[in-house]
Amino acid sequence: MSGLTLKQFQEQVSDLLLRHRSLLDVLSKSQQSSASVNRSVIKSVTECGCISLQANKQPYQDELTLEEAKELIQTHINGNLCENCVDAITVQLGKHLFYLSSLCNLLDLDLDDIIAKESQKCSTLGLFNLS
Structure with a gap:
């Protein structure tokens, strides 16, 4: 899987996504997954203590x-993520x-194009792109 491109991943997701084909479902699942990423990072501090x-x-x-x-x-x-926390955060990411x-698929957007445009914007605007 080392040579997997974003386009291939996007196609794979499209093939696998059966249950949540509604835009509203995908938006809510995206928000939920974002919260899970945050929760995994927080647990690295509050439960594990590796950071x-x-x-x-x-x-x-x-x-x-x-x-x-x-x-x-x-x-x-302060500190570094332990192996368990790296695994947990990686799963959530x-x-x-x-x-x-999935959201890109439903809206007929190409993730490769989005990243290329954002990279171009960063290159063009340089320091003015800082937020």
């Missing part, structure tokens, strides 16, 4: 260069990608 969070105000200042800002801005994450692909 911890220490959040505070970011030390960003307008006069910093981009490189200086990149060095100062923190993820607030996979389900989320499944429903994202």
Whole structure:
């Protein structure tokens, strides 16, 4: 499966999606899968403890260069995900990608094209694309 493209994955999802063919079903499942991703990450902190969070105000200042800002801005994450948490989060991200692909299928959108356009926008806008 190492050579699987987004298009192939999107076709595979289309072949497998039988139960949730309604746009409303797919939208709700996508939202549910997003919540499950968040919950898996949260469990890594609250139940497993392999990572911890220490959040505070970011030390960003307008006069910093981009490189200086990149060095100062923190993820607030301490530690590394353990193997069990990596597995759990990976499973939930996979389900989320499944429903994202399903949404693209129902709306006749090509995931490859969406990523290519977003990449082009990032390349063109550069720093102005930052949010």
